[in-house]
Amino acid sequence: MAQANEKIQQGDTQGAGETLKLAGVDVDYSTAVLPAQETLDLVRRANQELGHEQYWQPNLTLNQVQNSLRYDNANVDVTPTSWFSRTTTVFTPVDKT
Numbered sequence: 001m002a003q004a005n006e007k008i009q010q011g012d013t014q015g016a017g018e019t020l021k022l023a024g025v026d027v028d029y030s031t032a033v034l035p036a037q038e039t040l041d042l043v044r045r046a047n048q049e050l051g052h053e054q055y056w057q058p059n060l061t062l063n064q065v066q067n068s069l070r071y072d073n074a075n076v077d078v079t080p081t082s083w084f085s086r087t088t089t090v091f092t093p094v095d096k097t
Contacts, residue, residue: 001023001025003019004016004017004019004020004023004025007019027075028073028074028075029073029074029075030071030072030073030074031071031072031073032069032070032071033069033070033071033072034065034068034069034070035068038068039065039068042061042062042064042065043062043065045061046058046061046062049061
């Protein structure tokens with residue numbers, strides 16, 4: 001793991017993958033994303049609502065931002081199946097909300 005981490009820090013993602021294959025490591029990736037423009041608009045609206053001392057309304061507006069958060073998860077299995085062949089599979093579920 002330390003060798004793979006060093007290679008990632010150096011920008012050598014392919015080398016890190018090869019190191020993980022040899023170690024038989026299973027890797028999971030998770031990404032959280034928000035729609036940029038919609039989030040910016042909602043945060044600006046919440047800021048304006050705070051200026052009008054409508055303290056309950058900004059909370060509801062920011063909850064809309066929180067509700068638009070989406071996650072993408074990927075599992076990359078780089079475990080060798082034998083000495084002569086290796087498989088890599090990627091599984092990405094649609095939306096886990």
